[in-house]
Amino acid sequence: MATNPSTQYLKIKQRHPQLISAVESLGKVAKQGGPIDEKTAQLIQLAAAAAIRSEGAVHSHAKRALDAGASVDEIRHALLLLTSTLGFPCVMAAMSWADEKL
Structure with missing residues (x-):
């Protein structure tokens, strides 16, 4: 939690x-x-949160990723990697939500 x-x-x-x-x-x-470590698990969950366009979950998993040792750059990169899969508008929304917690 x-x-x-x-x-x-x-x-x-x-x-x-x-x-x-x-x-x-x-x-x-x-x-x-x-075998997945906590930092990687949080980045995966962050990506899933972005995919379902859940602002609250993006907030939560961005914070949890930071707490698990992810850098701000790693969090932003994890979201940018989704652009070709989710589309630019979806990723930009997720980036703005994550930035509220970074």
Whole structure:
């Protein structure tokens, strides 16, 4: 979990603690299931967040990637790599959301 979860996340956690516990457990088990390090995992999740155009998830995974040791340049490059797959407008939106946390 990010060091400073969003207000919305905290509201849902308060209303549905078992659901959030299950979601957090799923994430931990998935990460422990293979050899990918935390920094790489966060960059992958950042890319997925950009792909689904989730501003909140881009915010979260940009912060988590930083916390996991990714540089600002690595985060921006991970997003730029998506241009030919997702398209320029989608990537620019994700870049603007990530920049709010970088």
